Amino acid sequence: MTRPVALKTARDLAAAGLVDHAQIEPIEEVSKRYALAITPEMANLINPADPDDPIARQFIPSAGELETTPEERADPIGDHAHTPVKGVVHRYPDRVLLKAVHVCPVYCRFCFRREMVGPQGDGMMTAEELEAALDYIRSREEIWEVILTGGDPLVLSPRRLGEIMQGLSAIGHVKIVRFHTRVPVVDPGSIIADLITALKSSGKTTYVALHANHPSEMTEAARAACARLVDAGIAMVSQTVLLKGVNDDPAVLADLMRAFVETRVKPYYLHHPDLAPGTSHFRLDIAEGQRIVAALRGRISGLCQPTYVLDIPGGHGKAPIGDCAVRTDDCHSLVRDFSGTEHRYPPEA
Ligand code: SF4
Numbered sequence: 001m002t003r004p005v006a007l008k009t010a011r012d013l014a015a016a017g018l019v020d021h022a023q024i025e026p027i028e029e030v031s032k033r034y035a036l037a038i039t040p041e042m043a044n045l046i047n048p049a050d051p052d053d054p055i056a057r058q059f060i061p062s063a064g065e066l067e068t069t070p071e072e073r074a075d076p077i078g079d080h081a082h083t084p085v086k087g088v089v090h091r092y093p094d095r096v097l098l099k100a101v102h103v104c105p106v107y108c109r110f111c112f113r114r115e116m117v118g119p120q121g122d123g124m125m126t127a128e129e130l131e132a133a134l135d136y137i138r139s140r141e142e143i144w145e146v147i148l149t150g151g152d153p154l155v156l157s158p159r160r161l162g163e164i165m166q167g168l169s170a171i172g173h174v175k176i177v178r179f180h181t182r183v184p185v186v187d188p189g190s191i192i193a194d195l196i197t198a199l200k201s202s203g204k205t206t207y208v209a210l211h212a213n214h215p216s217e218m219t220e221a222a223r224a225a226c227a228r229l230v231d232a233g234i235a236m237v238s239q240t241v242l243l244k245g246v247n248d249d250p251a252v253l254a255d256l257m258r259a260f261v262e263t264r265v266k267p268y269y270l271h272h273p274d275l276a277p278g279t280s281h282f283r284l285d286i287a288e289g290q291r292i293v294a295a296l297r298g299r300i301s302g303l304c305q306p307t308y309v310l311d312i313p314g315g316h317g318k319a320p321i322g323d324c325a326v327r328t329d330d331c332h333s334l335v336r337d338f339s340g341t342e343h344r345y346p347p348e349a
Contacts, residue, residue: 004040006105010061013038018048018060030061034278035107035118039186042106045216054214054246058108065109065278071313074115076274078315087125088133091317095145098133100125100164102151106186110243110282112274112311117151124156134167137174145176154183154190158198165202178207180239185212188225196232210265211239213247215255223263230264237268240306242289243282250295257296257304270306272321275313286310290323297325298338 010027013019018038019027027036038059045055079099082091089097102121107114116122125133137143146168153161168174179199184191200206208229212218230236238260240247247253257267270293273283293308308322325336326345333345 006040007038007043008036010036013060016043018043018046018056026063027061030063030065034061034065034109034111034114035104035121036061037105037107039105041188041219041221042186042217045219052245054252055216057245058110058213058243059106061109062281064281067280068277069280072275072277072280073313074277076112076276076313077311078313079113079116081315085132085136086129088136090136090140090143091315093142095147096137096140096143097147097149098137098164099150100130100148100153101156103155104150104152105155105183105190108182108241110241110273110276110279112276113151114276114278121151130164130167134171137168138171141173143174145178146174147178147180149180152181152183153179154181154195154199158194161195161198162201165198165200168204169202174202175204176207177202177204178209180209180211182211184208184210184225184229185217185219185222188219188221191225191228196229196234199229199234200232205235206233207235207237209237209239209268210260211241212256212260213240213243215252215259218256218259218263223259226263226265236263236265238265238306239269239271240267241271241273241282242284242292242308243273244284245282248284248288248292250292250299253292253296254300254304257300257306261301261303267304267306269318270308272308272310274311286321290321293322 007013007016010024010031014021014024042055042059047053079089082089084090087099101124102117104117107118111117137146168177226236240256242248260267272286272289273279289308296305307320309318310321311318327334334342335345336342
């Protein structure tokens with residue numbers, strides 16, 4: 001059976017009824033600069049009659065993307081400053097990113113690596129580049145974890161992934177291999193046995209970090225794809241970007257975090273949006289993010305709580321930025337409960 005193909009041009013979007021003809025030209029302008037792709041699974045979730053559809057907002061280009069604000073930058077989290085060899089980002093002592101491919105099954109309009117991904121992007125690592133990256137990892141005994149990201153590493157064929165895993169399997173100090181991906185949600189049918197075997201073939205403890213931003217993305221097919229991974233012994237965590245007009249609402253985030261936990265995906269990071277070019281329409285300020293995250297406390301189980309983080313621009317790494325529930329008053333600590341009431345600690349005798 002032939003699988004339905006992704007929508008990759010403004011005309012594809014119009015033919016699918018997702019945009020009207022007047023939008024073709026502006027979308028073509030944006031897609032000359034930033035890649036465009038929407039999988040059939042994501043296209044099917046879009047309600048074209050809803051101007052605020054949260055899935056459309058994530059994947060359908062808008063004219064606002066051509067407006068870059070002064071604080072935005074091509075490399076918002078400073079990958080280049082920490083790249084010792086092509087495809088490796090070594091920002092923290094015990095782990096590296098391995099960017100084996102710069103292609104994705106969908107192109108998110110808020111992507112923090114939007115200047116690097118896509119058909120015109122940095123492509124796939126050559127065999128020589130991969131060997132140089134593996135040499136680097138081999139030579140640094142402090143590297144405990146290798147995180148495959150990109151791009152989306154799960155677009156690689158099982159054979160290619162298997163080759164990369166083969167290289168990592170022989171490196172004794174690497175204990176953890178983690179994959180950052182959107183595939184189980186945006187293309188769940190591609191989570192097949194051969195791919196799962198390849199993901200695990202390093203013999204290391206394997207994690208998959210799933211990127212999803214709205215509860216409607218967690219379809220039955222997506223949940224089943226995650227179940228295949230978890231049942232195979234792969235641990236899963238989540239990543240979500242806090243996005244204006246998509247999920248900047250405690251009720252929406254609560255539904256998403258619960259959907260993750262129901263699917264055996266442990267909520268991990270809630271990212272403050274990065275300063276990627278042309279993405280200001282997605283950004284809210286940190287104080288607003290803190291209010292939303294504080295509203296999740298008490299509303300949902302501790303299992304469902306993600307850590308709200310900011311990647312400090314310039315490559316300085318992640319910092320937790322959720323509001324703090326404790327403050328010090330003279331010699332006492334005052335701890336705020338989920339309803340906003342403060343309690344002295346230790347309590348008065
Ligand atoms: S899947 Fe990840 S790397 Fe690819 S476009 Fe979306 S945010 Fe960027």
